[in-house]
Amino acid sequence: MSAADLNLALNDMDAQAVNSLLANGDAGKGRMAVPYDKAIQLYDETREGVSRDLRTLGVAADGDTEAEHTVERLTADFARYQEFIGRALESDTRTGGKPDAIENYRTADDLLTQRLLPEARTLVDGTNRQFEDAYAAERSGLGAQAALLVALGVVLLAVLALLQWYVARRFHRILNFGLLAATVCALLSVVLGSQVLKADSEQLRVARRDAFDSVVALSRARAIAYDANADESRYLLDRDHRAAHEAAFLAKSQSLYGMKGADLASYESRLGETWKAYREDHEDKRFTGEFRRELDNITFPGERAAAERTVEAYAVYQRDDHTVRSLVAAGREQEAVVFGISWEPGKSNAHFGAWMKALDDVTAINSRAFDTAADDGRNKLTGRLPRAVAGLIAAAVLAALGLRPRLAEFR
Secondary structure, eight states: OHHHHHHHHHHHHHHHHHHHHHHTTBTTBTOOHHHHHHHHHHHHHHHHHHHHHHHHHHHHTTTOHHHHHHHHHHHHHHHHHHHHHHHHHHHTTSTTOHHHHHHHHHHHHHHIIIIIHHHHHHHHHHHHHHHHHHHHHHHHHHHHHHHHHHHHHHHHHHHHHHHHHHHHHHHOOSOOHHHHHHHHHHHHHHHHHHHHHHHHHHHHHIIIIIIIHHHHHHHHHHHHHHHHHHHHHHHHHOGGGHHHHHHHHHHHHHHHSBOTTOOHHHHHHHHHHHHHHHHHOTTOOSOBSHHHHHHTTOOSTTHHHHHHHHHHHHHHHHHHHHHHHHHHHTTOHHHHHHHHHOOSTTSHHHHHHHHHHHHHHHHHHHHHHHHHHHHHHHHHHHHHHHHHHHHHHHHHHHHHHHHHHHHHTTO
16 A cells, blocks of 8 residues: 555645644744644654655566656655755745745645646556456456366266266166265365355455455545645645635545535535435435545444544534634634644644544454455465365265275176
8 A cells, every 4th residue: 555655645744844834933933833843743754654655666666667667756756846845944944934935835836736646646546456457357267266166066976976877777786875975075075165266256355345445445535635634724825826725625625525516615514414414314415525435335343433433523624624714714814824733622633633533443444354354265265175175085085985896896
């Protein structure tokens, strides 16, 4: 999941860069100490994480020319991005340097949105396609193995039945107990082998469709969430481009929890209405998006409750965003900044953290289910399949033992 981790980390890193510029005041005068220190700390930690992800992806891409070129472009663009963020942070240390800091940040943000994030999404999509191809090939292979097993089993049973008939007719024996036992063993082996392959195919489906599809949707939702949170901070920082940042925030909100015709003014209230309708009827289809993908793919114990807590935490965050924009509209910009980037209980970043915790919880349920399904599939193959093979061997031995007395009569 390094590609998905990279997408998330880039968005998080950019959000922390904006928050540090918002919290710093004028060259440190009026600085919001806790949000500033936390933003700088998280920025440095996330930057190191991006560097690690790029190294991991570079190793994973070895031999894949397209992926190698994408990682190379990402690495070069990431270096340029850090350069402009560094300039922005340096300008912000000078009295009156905020305009230069914002201009450098705009350049970095353009690089992020126009190159880094699309390149990261290319890797995520490529990884998902590879996984889907491997899944399809594996399930197809299991289906072919099951068909072959059944075909061979039918042939084997037919041969044993023919031998039983021949022995009965040639040697005037109604039953040959060795051949009868061999037939029972062969039948049990075919049934057991078919069950194992069918069960393994089902565990593979559970791992991919029920678990991994949800993990992908939730990971994508997390990356979008960090980007939307950064859009809110960009809106507060860059007054000249507020309309663009508002539009970007709304687009990301719609991709998470989409409602036809909703705008920023109506989004929060519409969310409450549609969510209430969903809670009363889970088949209600008034919203779409990544959260809908997860809610339509509920499979595991505790998953629905965790998914619903995630949406409810998201609704709190959206209410906070409405508060931020209302404060700005009322001319209370500093209050909006304090509310928007503070980690104090009841403030927006604290609620964002609670939302991410809820999102992590439902992701963890699906991740554990994926691991369990994969382990169960392996255990069935390694545990039961040898028994099926042993049954076939026993069938051969019993058939030989059953025929041996009859063959001796030819001597």
